[in-house]
Amino acid sequence: MKPAKKILVEALVILAVSLAFALGVNIGLVKKYARGEFRTGYLSAPEMPGVVMIGLDEAEDIFRQGDAVFIDSRDSRQFAAGHVPGARRLTVAEAEAESLKPGKIGIPADKKIVVYCEGGDCRASLFLAGLLRDEGFRSVRVFAGGWEEWRQAGLPAEQGDDQE
Amino acid sequence: MIKNKTLLVLFRLAVGGLFIYAGVVKIGDPMAFAQNIRDYKILSRDLSFWLALVLPWIEIFCGLLLAAGIWLRTASLLVSGLLAGFIVLVFITILRGIDVDCGCFGALSRKADFRLIAEDALMLFMALNIFFSKKS
Numbered sequence: 001m002k003p004a005k006k007i008l009v010e011a012l013v014i015l016a017v018s019l020a021f022a023l024g025v026n027i028g029l030v031k032k033y034a035r036g037e038f039r040t041g042y043l044s045a046p047e048m049p050g051v052v053m054i055g056l057d058e059a060e061d062i063f064r065q066g067d068a069v070f071i072d073s074r075d076s077r078q079f080a081a082g083h084v085p086g087a088r089r090l091t092v093a094e095a096e097a098e099s100l101k102p103g104k105i106g107i108p109a110d111k112k113i114v115v116y117c118e119g120g121d122c123r124a125s126l127f128l129a130g131l132l133r134d135e136g137f138r139s140v141r142v143f144a145g146g147w148e149e150w151r152q153a154g155l156p157a158e159q160g161d162d163q164e
Numbered sequence: 165m166i167k168n169k170t171l172l173v174l175f176r177l178a179v180g181g182l183f184i185y186a187g188v189v190k191i192g193d194p195m196a197f198a199q200n201i202r203d204y205k206i207l208s209r210d211l212s213f214w215l216a217l218v219l220p221w222i223e224i225f226c227g228l229l230l231a232a233g234i235w236l237r238t239a240s241l242l243v244s245g246l247l248a249g250f251i252v253l254v255f256i257t258i259l260r261g262i263d264v265d266c267g268c269f270g271a272l273s274r275k276a277d278f279r280l281i282a283e284d285a286l287m288l289f290m291a292l293n294i295f296f297s298k299k300s
Binding site: 010011015018019022029030038 | 191194195198199203209213217218220221222224225226229235237238239241242
């Protein structure tokens with residue numbers, strides 16, 4: 001066999017065996033994928049009990065209803081450049097450093113909360129949602145598309161620092 | 165190119181061992197790895213999912229072949245290709261100003277930065293030496 005052909009054949013064998021193992025070991029995940037999971041994020045529901053993942057439409061509905069608090073988990077520079085109108089700014093680092101008890105940050109425990117970060121599946125909003133849930137907030141949602149999707153959709157935006 | 169046989173064996177074991185390790189720590193939590201890939205903001209969500217499933221196994225098998233000294237030209241070429249890809253990826257990511265965990269070693273990963281590029285380049289150097297040390 002010619003050297004180049006030999007390499008090609010061996011490489012294909014390695015790739016085929018890798019694919020076979022990947023499918024065999026992760027058959028459960030592949031089935032979930034085939035059912036349409038992981039399209040909006042890689043966490044399946046049982047991993048984040050009490051945290052609801054929402055898309056752009058629902059985030060917009062909640063925003064228009066005006067009864068929810070949006071929490072922006074990006075840093076102050078990103079926040080100042082543009083954020084969902086009325087959003088509070090709170091990074092994961094800040095949340096870990098100070099108590100998030102409902103009374104302390106001025107948000108009632110049963111208030112509807114929507115957490116978002118930059119988008120593109122950034123994880124800050126997920127971590128923050130988990131922290132909020134652990135502190136007793138009962139209605140926490142994560143807007144997975146984040147600021148990127150919100151901005152691209154041309155939805156209302158606001159500039160400047162956090163007022164509160 | 166390096167001709168010293170002992171050194172070449174050391175290269176094989178070092179690169180092979182690291183690839184086995186990198187693969188093994190990732191197969192335990194493919195979804196976390198998928199998220200890692202997605203965080204680089206290059207691949208789509210679907211591609212990230214499939215790559216997260218398959219890439220760790222490619223790393224493991226290439227690592228095993230390198231360490232065992234089987235199919236060395238193919239394994240070292242694949243590994244070189246992967247490393248070159250990682251280097252380009254991390255470089256682009258730094259240029260784009262994206263702050264991301266490299267995802268190289270599962271939960272033990274650190275930031276994708278210039279030090280990571282240097283380490284990948286060192287491994288690429290070793291892998292290429294293995295490739296060219298074998299007569300075709």
